[in-house]
Amino acid sequence: MNALLVRLLASRIAIAILTLLFVSVAVFLGTEMLPGDVAQAVYGQNATPDAVEGLRRALHLDQPAYLRYLLWLGRLLTGDPGNSLVSNLPIAELVATRLPNSLMLAFVTIVVCVPMALILGISSAIWQGSLYDRVVSLTTMSLVSVPEFVIATLTVIMFAVNLRWFPALSYSAGLLSLNQVVQLLALPVFTLSCVLIAQIMRMTRAAVIDSLRSSYVETAVLKGARPMRIVLNHAVPNAIGPIANAVALSLSHLLGGAIIVETIFNFPGLGRLLVDAVTTRDMPLIQACVMIFCAAYLFLVTLADIAGILSNPRLRH
Template structure:
């Protein structure tokens, strides 16, 4: 890998770290400005002023905000997110119990959405301008326009209330077979796939069409290569970078939709833990969950950015 490409990658990594630091400052500021007293809410309305003052001192809430921020930042980078105000358990422990569930949901969504989106995008690009292409464009635009909460609500009304095929809530404790796994994850995965597949398919279509207009494709057509061979042997290898960029960017939208999906289906993941923490004004838990989401989002965006840099032939040949 050439030196200028290495410098670009290092610059992207440095920018990601700087962005994460700026996000941490924003997260800390917003949580600090939430209405109400965290110590008062933790002790309840019947607590005496002396007990509230003592808890504020114990939690460090009586210190200046800038001091609390740098203390929290130092602890966070060492892996210590503090203790939850609701149950006095380490925040890292609470996150560790919920994060695998969210990763399973994200992984299943990825397994379903990526092949489906690539198939739709490649098919639309190969037959661009045809009735199939127009129909797929209408479907993808419609899917992007519909919010996740509406898709989830309609899915519950149809498949859980009307047809009674699937459970309305995701109780992971009731998973005893592969059939139970499919029934519990069907609606959450379907809801997340709606927007992700549409976005990914449209970006894949654009990347493939861009390669189909290249001169080497014209040469392959003149040599008598079939359209399917041109796409699989020539176009897709050259479109790997843009397609990987599209996949990474599309999957980053998971972290917005998963909050809604986990709340509607009562799925025991990290997003539902974050919602409960906001309701209880559990500041350390809110900060820890938000930082995990931000770090994961930045990681996917960084992967997309690096794919764009590495796959750029002008940078490789410079």
């Protein structure tokens, strides 16, 4: 790895860190500008002035905003974002109980949708212009244009209410068997996969078609190489960079969709925790959850950027 490439990758990582720092300022100021008094909202209308004033001092609300931001950022960097205002439990503990559920939902969705999207995208590029290509393209374009909450609602009506194949809610407090886990995850994973498969398939198809039109593929055709060999040995390997970029960017969309899906299906994940925190006006919990989602999004976008640089020599200069 040459020095120019190292500097280029280091600059991308530095930009991501600076962007995350800017996001932290925006998140803190955004929650600070919300109307109302946090201390009064926590205690309710019947709280005494002394109790409200004591909570304000405990939350450092009597100090300037820049000092509160520095205190909050310092605790965040040390892994201690504070306690929840509603449950008085450590936020790190609340996140630790919900984050594995969200990661499991994301992992299952990736395992299901990425291989299927790659197969559909590559096969549509091979048979470009055929009836199969038109049907797949029309279906995926239709799915991309439909929001997740509409797909989730239609899924519940069809598979949970009418057919009764799966439960409408994805929550259970006890130990579950493999069959029960599949039943609980089926509808959320299906809802998330619909949009992800459509996005990854469209970008994969475009990358493979662009690779099939290149000069080295034309040379392989003139040499008499078999069509399958041309696709697998020449077109797909040279399209891996754009495909990896497309997959990483599409997975970043999974974060926003997970919040909607977890709320609709009552899935006990990080997205549902964020929605509950907004409902109860739990500011420290809101800030911590938003920062986790922003950090994950920046990580995926930076990963896509680095994959594009490593796969395309022209971008290194």
